[in-house]
Amino acid sequence: MAVNIEKQLADFNKRIGFKVTIEAPDTQSSEGLAAVENRHVQVAFARIMDHRIIVIAYDSSNMVRLRKVMQRLSNEFNLISVALITQLSAQERKQLLAWRLSFITLDGDVFLPFMGTRLMAAPVAPATDAIMTPIAQRLILLILDAQLLYERQGQSALNTHFAQMFQVESGLFKITGGQRFVTGVGQRFEINNRVAFTRATKPLIELGLLKGHGETKNRVYTCELTSRKLFNQLKHKLISPISKRQSKRLSYAELKKLSHNDFLTGGLTALAKLTMINDDAIKTIVLDRQAWQQVTEPQVVTDEADCQAEVSLYPLNPFADLFRTIVPNYPESVIDPFHLYAIFANHPDERVAGEVVELVDKIWESVA
Secondary structure, eight states, X not given: OOOOHHHHHHHHHXXXXXXXXXXXXXXXXXXTSOHHHHTTEEEEEEEETTEEEEEEEEOSSOHHHHHHHHHHHHHHHTSEEEEEESOOOHHHHHHHHHHTOEEEEXXXXXXXXGGTEEEOOOOSSOGGGOOOOHHHHHHHHHHHHHHHHHHHHTHHHHTSTTTTTEEEETTEEEEEOHHHHHHHTGGGGTOOSHHHHHHHHHHHHHTTSOEEESOSTTOEEEEESOHHHHXXXXXXXXXXXXXXXXXXXXXXXXXXXXXXXXXXXXXHHHHHHHSSOOOOSSEEEEEOHHHHHHSOOOOOOOSSOEEEEEEESSOOHHHHHHHHHHSTTSOTTBOOHHHHHHHHTXXXXXXXXXXXXXXXXXXXXXXO
């Protein structure tokens, strides 16, 4: 059983001013559920104030199935059924409200029409704490690229090296963490262990970009399947991957100390390769911290081979490589468009900001 109804109700009771008290597990009715439902459902008789109810702990995003289970149990026992769910997306909430199905969630979203009660979810943490972090950004952009790959290449895209980490299920994109994720793709994107993966998911859940399901050991995560919709949800939360504190002028001669894979074209130089924006006289490259440490202090340079070297908060090469598997004609050694968007979307020059928005829009135009 993926869900634990006692633990979830205890968490709910801590958050809300009234309590839901379990009487006894309803094993008879749960035995009658179809096998596919048993993986996602646990049932118990309970009380809310003076109301006797059936609580249905539900660990799936299939709201139609939940509706059938609730209706069946309400009819069978002549009691009101109340769904207990970890989190609800806006669309899932809209469905349950339209059907007037009672529900409570672990983040405090409550709809109990038989009691005349409607409470909106309070944020898990203060809004000021719900910010994107570099490790969370790496994970969500990896998920976004995996979605794009799926949309372009179909299920075969997920039957390769993504097969154990990403699946499509019930109209949602499903992400499985744990050691398989770390060794499969995570380490390449500096998500080096299970603790790092969990640290990456926390702000994404707070920001409403991921939903967690199940207990810690077997926890899985889901998000909307459509990559365009996911990007629209996260685009205003992206942070620039470029360090504000580190940059310096280099000569191309110094770059010979690095391999071609150690740096990318960045800044306006990258944007100029992809849009109508003109490049600066000084070319921009981006190094990760490891490559940065290999570069010595620059000599005085007088030729035109200067470049401005910026330092990224994390390696961007894996994202550029992954994006070229999605769009094969994307220029080599250029920062991927999603990180360019994070750099330039709030640029004071409206023309620059407009070009990077158009650059990202073209990704989905080319899919159609």
